[in-house]
Amino acid sequence: MIRNAKWIAFILAGILTVCLILPGCTGPSGKSQADSRPRDELIISVGKGAASGGYDPCTGYGIYGYGLFFSSLLRFNADIEVHPDLATGYTVSKDGLTYTYHLREDVKFSDGTPLTAKDVVFTYLTAKSSGSSVDLTVLASAQAVDNKTVVFILHKPWSPFASTTALLGIVPEHAYGREFGDKPVGSGPWKLAQLDKEQQLIVVPNEYYYGTKPSFKKVTILNLEEEAALASAKSGRLDVVMVNPEYSKETVEGMHLVALPTVDNRGFNLPVTPESSRADGKVAGNNVTSDFAIRKALNIGIDRKKIIQNALSGVGTPAYGRVDALPWFNPSTPFKDNQVEEARQILEAAGWKDTDGDSIREKNGLKAEFTITGRTDDLQRYNLAVALSEDAKKLGIHLKAQAAPWTDCKSQALHTPTCWGSGDYNPLDLYNGYYSQMAGVGSNNPSSYSNPQVDAYIDQALAATSMEEAIRYWQLAQWDGKTGINADYPFLWIVNIDHTYFVRDGLDLGKQLLHPHGHGQPVIANMNEWQMQQ
Known part of the structure; x- marks a missing residue:
């Protein structure tokens, strides 16, 4: 009987997991999850792989500028120019070899720990040694002069370095380890609530974030195939769904098509x-x-x-x-x-x-x-x-x-x-x-x-x-x-290619930057600015 009970529990768990993903699935009451979802929660699908784990900037996550959990020394504005983010500013020596960044005073990681210059140095040296997608081969050294000042020395002048510092999210030295990519801790607008790898990622606001606070209390990002995502949207299950062009002619009740220009x-x-x-x-x-x-x-x-x-x-x-x-x-x-x-x-x-x-x-x-x-x-x-x-x-x-x-x-x-x-x-x-x-x-x-x-x-x-x-x-x-x-x-x-999405009527995706390469995921770069119109 115990063995049978375990099998029954296993099967029920599987059914519940499927209900998380399949469109139109109902709970024991028969009520659709879409009908019962609060207005301050979202369920979205923005491309296969969005819930795959591996959220580690030191091994390449976020290099196209859409890291959910992390912020960088600099950021890009609407004209793709670098502007302050974690850093209040930076200077470059006349010989182009020394970059000095001064950090904000009010930054904490999502676990409440202050972000310091040592975390920045740790991030850059770790990313350099990992051989990640961020090119740091020209970095000779990184030094924390004090808690809020970082100095980078390059082997040779390298003008793209400033852009690189707008693409590498900063990780906390104290929380970094082998499983960090699946249990990220950052200073960005969101923090991890739950990860079911290859199925779904659930994020909630980072209460310590220094920038624009998210208006949604919870966002679930589903990892769906294109056909399943579109079907789920048609059932009323999704608030945003990325679709490939061949599906952009479809009609989805309660949603409208948004086509965003890119350099993808x-x-x-x-x-x-x-x-x-x-x-x-x-x-x-x-x-x-x-x-x-x-x-x-x-x-x-x-x-x-x-x-x-x-x-x-x-x-x-x-x-x-x-x-x-x-x-x-x-x-x-x-x-x-x-x-x-x-x-x-x-x-x-x-x-x-x-x-x-x-x-x-x-x-x-x-x-x-x-x-x-x-x-x-x-x-x-x-x-x-x-x-x-x-x-x-x-x-x-x-x-x-x-x-x-x-x-x-x-x-x-x-x-x-x-x-x-x-x-x-x-x-x-x-x-x-x-x-x-x-x-x-x-x-x-x-x-x-x-x-x-x-x-x-x-x-x-x-x-x-x-x-x-x-x-x-x-x-x-x-x-x-x-x-x-x-x-x-x-x-x-x-x-x-335009990045195309069906978006719930009334949901404003804010001012989107010109999207980079990313198979649909760049739309979440400013998710903390999304608003549901009343």
Whole structure:
């Protein structure tokens, strides 16, 4: 009987867990949870993975600027400029090697412990040693001069460091340990109430937060597949639900669609070198895309709006570069697309001709065809690959669209173009994407792009001692009137996707920053400012 009782308890617990997630589930009274939920509570779904745990800034959490539990030395304003947050301000030495930050006096972690300069130093040294997604390779030392003053010494001038300090959340030294990522303690507007990994995350206001206090007493973030999330929204279960573009035409009673602009771009790398074998055994380069004429013809010949319509139901804006709409974007570089006749002429002049009537050009016995991939767990990327393949046919270029696991896509990208997602608040993204020495380092510079003049501009941007000076060189790297990234076409950027959400009528999401890459989750960056209108 005891054994049976345990099994019955186990089954009942499972049913209760399912009720937390399935739309329209009712409790013992038969009353819908949506009907009984207080107005000062929210249930949302903002993309798969939002309740996966691992909330540790020192190992990469929050690097796109939407950490729930943490605050940073600086923050980004609506113009993606750095402003004070934990720090009241900072100074940079004339040689660009010393950054000094002065901290606020009124900051406590969610456990009530004061945040001090020692916590900042601990965070940065821990993040540096972890090899996280935050690039701190240039950090030579960090010192707490007193409780409220931190001094960073760099190995060399590195202008993106200020942006980095707006992306790394500060952790408490006293509470940090192996399980910290699942039991986070921070100085941000929210604190952890409950985590059921891969199912749901429940957060409540951090009573010690020094900024705008949340108006909601509890927010439950569900980890749902897209179809389940939409069904749950239609049942009245959700207050905010992220949907991919193919679902944006749906109608959800009591909710309205919000489409938010982003710098969350999608595009395909185009390897610029001929095929060869590397010392590590990997194949790098592509004999077709290494021809400049192919890369230029694709960039100017495709119809981005048509591809966006076919792949993403028209949700998004055409992208021509990696950093469109960001402060360091060079506005003089965008080129026109859908120039079909000009693209065909470029290919003809370069010797790419259809000699056998199969509608695929060839040159010296080499067909103008190659494989492109989209990741199997991201329908948007595969849809873009298919839509691009269809549109490129008019140019006589055959792109074989395939779906593959993301690990395979990345490992083969030096040879096989794949659909990348990019877009963040740090100009270092240009360095990682195009600097010659970054080629093949992790997922960086998958096109093996190299231009000495671009490298020189990037070096000058990195060495700048002010953001204004750095921006000038970042822009020159894209186009200086004669050469640049956007004239060499190492990538085929297609779209800055809109982030689309169904939002409960009456719920105001506040002023959203231009969203970075993040698969829908950046919407929660200002969740402490959300309001339910009466």
